[in-house]
Amino acid sequence: MGPRTEKVFYFLTWFFQGSSFLIPRAYAVMHRMHHEYSDTEKDPHSPHFFKDVFGMMWHTKKIYFDFVSGERTPESQFSGDLPVWDKMDKFGDSRWVRLAWGAIYTLFYLYFIFVKDASVFWLLLLPIHYLMGPVQGAAVNWMGHKYGYRNYNSKDDSRNTEPFGIILMGELFQNNHHEHPMSANFAQKWWEFDLTYPVLKMLSWLHIIKLKKA
Numbered sequence: 001m002g003p004r005t006e007k008v009f010y011f012l013t014w015f016f017q018g019s020s021f022l023i024p025r026a027y028a029v030m031h032r033m034h035h036e037y038s039d040t041e042k043d044p045h046s047p048h049f050f051k052d053v054f055g056m057m058w059h060t061k062k063i064y065f066d067f068v069s070g071e072r073t074p075e076s077q078f079s080g081d082l083p084v085w086d087k088m089d090k091f092g093d094s095r096w097v098r099l100a101w102g103a104i105y106t107l108f109y110l111y112f113i114f115v116k117d118a119s120v121f122w123l124l125l126l127p128i129h130y131l132m133g134p135v136q137g138a139a140v141n142w143m144g145h146k147y148g149y150r151n152y153n154s155k156d157d158s159r160n161t162e163p164f165g166i167i168l169m170g171e172l173f174q175n176n177h178h179e180h181p182m183s184a185n186f187a188q189k190w191w192e193f194d195l196t197y198p199v200l201k202m203l204s205w206l207h208i209i210k211l212k213k214a
């Protein structure tokens with residue numbers, strides 16, 4: 001995408017991630033490491049070195065914050081061409097902005113409970129909303145390298161986790177993704193379906209992005 005489109009998507013990333021906004025450059029470095037070191041000890045989030053998903057996520061969180069704070073510098077092979085928008089990062093990462101998002105989510109639920117007589121049990125979903133990013137990260141990284149089938153005999157232990165591959169917008173076709181990391185379509189077999197791919201196709205058709213041949 002062009003630089004102006006990138007800014008728009010950067011902003012939308014913040015808007016939709018809200019309280020659990022991840023600074024894109026730190027995420028990008030971690031994702032590149034995940035591919036290079038997949039399921040080895042240098043992988044930032046391989047399920048094979050932790051007894052539960054919380055241990056894995058705690059480890060991921062530490063690496064993420066070390067990159068954000070500058071305590072750890074990414075290896076040069078992972079730091080090329082990173083998206084940087086310092087002001088947006090500072091704003092999205094500020095405690096007050098995160099708390100404001102949390103308050104907005106809470107008010108949204110309270111509106112339905114008090115004004116529309118919805119059940120109070122909906123509130124049980126609120127913690128998932130506050131932590132949507134880590135919840136999705138935990139699901140993808142834990143299940144995607146542990147449960148499911150393999151189309152390719154890759155060196156790592158990546159898997160295609162059905163039916164969650166579809167629910168998580170194709171993210172859980174991890175085995176396909178590791179075998180074809182540059183492919184915009186995470187589905188490879190005729191019965192698999194990556195819900196994000198048609199969206200990318202549409203954006204490409206509208207000339208908002210340009211898909212590269214993988």
Ligand SMILES: [Zn+2]
Pocket residue numbers: 034038144145158174178
């Ligand atoms: Zn993976």
